[in-house]
Amino acid sequence: MANKPLTKSQLVTALADKNGMTKVQVSKFFDTLHMTAVSEAKKAGEFTLPGFGKLVKANRKARMGRNPQTGEAIKIPAKTVVKFRVAKACKDAIIPPKK
Secondary structure, eight states, rough: OOOOOOOOHHHHHHHHHHHHHHHHHHHHEEEHHHHHHHHHHHHSSSSETTTTTEEEEEEEOOOOOOOOTOOOEEOOOEEEEEEEEEHHHHHHHSSSOOO
């Protein structure tokens, strides 16, 4: 059976214990980080979280797709999406590169 990912409360508790902070301080930090990331990505088009990666606002072109129920071709309009690009150092730490 695979390990379950940490919940927000488990993450807050772990960080508070390791850094000698209260759970309230860590929770406020996460809230501030979230608000900053959203506002910067919205305003500048990207937000970098050093060591982890960056949030990037990207334009997706219009394209043709298919309705999965009927198989009919449909036009999918252009839209703006948000992507997360994982930093190379983070990716290499999780999945070591093949030699």
